[in-house]
Amino acid sequence: MRNLFRFIIRYYFFFLFLLLETVALLLVIQHQHYQRAWFASSANFVAGNFYRFSSSITDYFSLRRVNEQLAEENARLLQFTTESFLKTDRQVFTFRDTLYNRRFSYINAEVISNTVNRRNNYLTLNKGSRHGIKPDMGVITFNGVVGIVANVSENFSSVISFLHKDMQISARLKKNDYIGTLLWEGYHFREGTLAYIPTHVDMNPGDTLVTSGFSVIFPPDIFIGTISEVEIRRGDNFFTAKVELATDFNNLKYVQVVQDLMNEELQELEQQTQAGAR
Amino acid sequence: MGSGILRHIGHFIILVVIQVLILNNIRFGGYINPYVYVLFVLLLPIDIPGWLLLFSSFSMGLTIDLFFDTQGMHAAATVLLAFARPGIIRMISGRSDFDPGTIPMVSNMGIQWILLYTVLLVLLHHSLLFFLEIFRFSEFWITLGRIGLSGGITTLMVLIGFLLLDKPEKRGR
Numbered sequence: 188m189r190n191l192f193r194f195i196i197r198y199y200f201f202f203l204f205l206l207l208e209t210v211a212l213l214l215v216i217q218h219q220h221y222q223r224a225w226f227a228s229s230a231n232f233v234a235g236n237f238y239r240f241s242s243s244i245t246d247y248f249s250l251r252r253v254n255e256q257l258a259e260e261n262a263r264l265l266q267f268t269t270e271s272f273l274k275t276d277r278q279v280f281t282f283r284d285t286l287y288n289r290r291f292s293y294i295n296a297e298v299i300s301n302t303v304n305r306r307n308n309y310l311t312l313n314k315g316s317r318h319g320i321k322p323d324m325g326v327i328t329f330n331g332v333v334g335i336v337a338n339v340s341e342n343f344s345s346v347i348s349f350l351h352k353d354m355q356i357s358a359r360l361k362k363n364d365y366i367g368t369l370l371w372e373g374y375h376f377r378e379g380t381l382a383y384i385p386t387h388v389d390m391n392p393g394d395t396l397v398t399s400g401f402s403v404i405f406p407p408d409i410f411i412g413t414i415s416e417v418e419i420r421r422g423d424n425f426f427t428a429k430v431e432l433a434t435d436f437n438n439l440k441y442v443q444v445v446q447d448l449m450n451e452e453l454q455e456l457e458q459q460t461q462a463g464a465r
Numbered sequence: 466m467g468s469g470i471l472r473h474i475g476h477f478i479i480l481v482v483i484q485v486l487i488l489n490n491i492r493f494g495g496y497i498n499p500y501v502y503v504l505f506v507l508l509l510p511i512d513i514p515g516w517l518l519l520f521s522s523f524s525m526g527l528t529i530d531l532f533f534d535t536q537g538m539h540a541a542a543t544v545l546l547a548f549a550r551p552g553i554i555r556m557i558s559g560r561s562d563f564d565p566g567t568i569p570m571v572s573n574m575g576i577q578w579i580l581l582y583t584v585l586l587v588l589l590h591h592s593l594l595f596f597l598e599i600f601r602f603s604e605f606w607i608t609l610g611r612i613g614l615s616g617g618i619t620t621l622m623v624l625i626g627f628l629l630l631d632k633p634e635k636r637g638r
Contacts, residue, residue, distance in 0.1 A: 199516070208545065213537070214540070302498075305598065373607065
């Protein structure tokens, strides 16, 4: 026993290394299986406030661009107001519109930290659970998909960017409604990959890709990007297409967090069905 | 020794700030991300006790993990770097009789020594880091490319750091 102690003390540098390395690797491995980090997330207090401070300085540099985006968005929204519609039938009026029930609402948030050049990228937003953000909510901009909320603290939330090795988004070809999986292979932040489209489907460069709406995370028909190149990879039975993403991840300032108001109802129903089928 | 510790704490804070506030916001063509914070470990005294070397490297890695949402990746890579450091110093200098408290610098080690020291340790650090980041071998060659590119830029920045920190009055020795 004493010899063992002497041995450990003699080579303590090696054993301490093994111990620390094991702790670190356990953290990494746990993170692989469970993206919702408990230890280190930029949603935490220190990192969140640090990023908010640095963002409060850099905000001024992007004011002009943000203004332009807002003006553009206003113009887009204006066309949906009642004033921009011509009423043709004067006999019918709507008392309470039950045809349209609001399903999605959006929480506007500012990006206070963002990367694009790693294989796995994350964003931090300046809003958290206090503002109604919960894990697994989708994050979009008004022209494109951004990511999924992984972690929230009271005032901040940490988002897994689409530019992440584990991210897959269900995407639909707008012209013929075929569904494929959109993922990121790590090359350029403007370039996604659309996989699993059968070879008989008519798909050409220039086709529009939107979200399918099959998941409860993203609303349907959010513009994702356009197809830029179609190929069949060696040994594959599917089309693989390069997609030029609509979201410029290098240039994100304000994003919208998607709140699905019918999420609970939908999940309850799906659970009931699955329980019944068993 | 008292002011020596303060000096290293200063390195720690300044390098974290540079890494998180500046390098995190610069995009080098989409692939390259230099991790200049390793300079903190490279600048520790040569005769630092092993446990202190490992623990300070571990805490540096964890701090970076905290800001980058990378849970343990930087800690693992930095601890490996710290573990390899004494061996690599012995290997490239062929002696172990350094003055107590010697900090590796261009003025006392020479530019060639510093270059070799930096390249070897940075490559080791980046190799573990980038493979942990992807966590599979299916993108092997592109990952190697990333290691090479980012490692090159990190080495360059670390060398600039070494040159900036070299005090002119020591150079005359």
